[in-house]
Amino acid sequence: MNGPLPVVPVSILTGFLGAGKTTLLNRLLKDPELADTAVIINEFGDVSIDHLLVEASSDGVIELADGCLCCTVRGELVDTLADLMDRMQTGRINPLKRVVIETTGLADPAPVLQSVLGNPVIAQNFRLDGVVTVVDAVNGLQTIASHVEAMKQVAVADRLVISKTGLASNDQLEALSEVLKDLNPRAPIIDGASEEAGRADLFACGLYDPATKVADVGRWLQDESGEGHDHQDHHHHHHHDVNRHGSDIRSFSIVHDRPIEPMALEMFIDLLRSAHGDKLLRMKAIVAVADRPERPVVLHGVQTVFHAPERLAAWPDPTDRRTRMVLITKGLGEAFVRDLFDAFTGKPRVDRADAQALTDNPLAVPGMKF
Numbered sequence: 001m002n003g004p005l006p007v008v009p010v011s012i013l014t015g016f017l018g019a020g021k022t023t024l025l026n027r028l029l030k031d032p033e034l035a036d037t038a039v040i041i042n043e044f045g046d047v048s049i050d051h052l053l054v055e056a057s058s059d060g061v062i063e064l065a066d067g068c069l070c071c072t073v074r075g076e077l078v079d080t081l082a083d084l085m086d087r088m089q090t091g092r093i094n095p096l097k098r099v100v101i102e103t104t105g106l107a108d109p110a111p112v113l114q115s116v117l118g119n120p121v122i123a124q125n126f127r128l129d130g131v132v133t134v135v136d137a138v139n140g141l142q143t144i145a146s147h148v149e150a151m152k153q154v155a156v157a158d159r160l161v162i163s164k165t166g167l168a169s170n171d172q173l174e175a176l177s178e179v180l181k182d183l184n185p186r187a188p189i190i191d192g193a194s195e196e197a198g199r200a201d202l203f204a205c206g207l208y209d210p211a212t213k214v215a216d217v218g219r220w221l222q223d224e225s226g227e228g229h230d231h232q233d234h235h236h237h238h239h240h241d242v243n244r245h246g247s248d249i250r251s252f253s254i255v256h257d258r259p260i261e262p263m264a265l266e267m268f269i270d271l272l273r274s275a276h277g278d279k280l281l282r283m284k285a286i287v288a289v290a291d292r293p294e295r296p297v298v299l300h301g302v303q304t305v306f307h308a309p310e311r312l313a314a315w316p317d318p319t320d321r322r323t324r325m326v327l328i329t330k331g332l333g334e335a336f337v338r339d340l341f342d343a344f345t346g347k348p349r350v351d352r353a354d355a356q357a358l359t360d361n362p363l364a365v366p367g368m369k370f
């Protein structure tokens with residue numbers, strides 16, 4: 001038999017909704033240095049899209065679906081790490097050089113860190129080596145000011161990567177850097193567009209040390225280490241984990257099985273963005289568009305910013321060509337968005353306005369002008 005396996009470094013990739021975690025990860029995974037890396041991704045919502053968009057060979061990506069890593073799925077993370085160790089020990093997988101955990105954008109990082117730092121079994125086999133936090137240059141300031149999770153993600157980081165620098169002004173970048181330095185004076189700030197951000201050693205930060213962070217970090221970790229924490233309470237209630245993040249935050253999805261007319265899609269997105277963008281924390285979709293249904297379009301909305309749509313060459317899973325849309329909203333109800341979608345995609349209901357009525361009468365929906 002072989003001797004004990006070396007302790008595997010675990011890195012955490014975090015950052016608020018839509019900051020650019022998956023984009024950065026996809027870039028990093030091209031570095032051959034990350035060949036023997038297991039990636040654990042976690043997303044909100046009952047419809048999975050992320051795993052379709054991470055460009056790694058599928059056996060390296062483990063998905064923890066449905067729920068947020070800092071809440072319901074925390075136990076699942078510990079089980080997954082234990083299972084990886086078991087598979088290495090029994091030779092079913094090659095020894096891993098590293099594990100990368102990509103958290104959901106709403107994750108409070110403290111319980112995630114505590115899962116690795118504070119669990120005695122996990123700590124025997126894994127060590128926390130690097131928390132990398134992605135901050136969006138356009139929305140970052142606003143997001144840190146309004147979401148405590150985003151602020152904590154910055155404070156716990158070993159390295160801060162600013163994404164979307166090309167979309168922001170110098171003033172925006174300077175103001176953001178000031179805030180980042182206040183919250184986390186020791187973490188280097190790296191331009192996401194730089195070569196440095198794309199190299200595997202971004203993740204290699206050395207053993208995680210809360211003492212190098214602002215004093216609050218130690219306290220957050222301490223708070224999470226107690227047993228009987230109310231995370232358990234969320235276990236049996238689908239969607240309830242979202243409530244940890246504020247009672248007006250909702251995650252829901254829309255699935256549609258017929259291709260959507262390009263114009264209808266554009267109007268739906270336009271209206272959602274212009275009238276309700278501030279309430280739309282995140283929108284992610286893979287869409288069958290009627291002009292070329294065999295080549296789906298991927299859409300990303302992050303607050304009022306909608307990124308350029310991307311046409312995929314083919315469906316990631318050819319057996320499932322349904323349009324899938326995941327939304328995370330704050331103060332914007334599921335029924336409202338669903339009705340709007342139905343109105344534009346030609347599923348009128350007897351008691352509700354259909355698309356024609358909506359476009360004939362711009363006052364029918366506030367803010368709509370075509």
Ligand SMILES: Nc1nc2c(ncn2[C@@H]2O[C@H](COP(=O)(O)OP(=O)(O)OP(=O)(O)O)[C@@H](O)[C@H]2O)c(=O)[nH]1
Nearest residue numbers: 016017018019020021022023105163164192300307
């Ligand atoms: N222009 C530009 N766009 C970016 C950059 N990074 C990410 N994006 C875009 O931002 C959108 C969201 O990026 P993702 O990588 O999916 O963000 P995420 O943090 O993984 O999102 P969640 O998992 O939903 O929290 C996508 O449309 C990306 O193409 C960047 O550096 N520049």
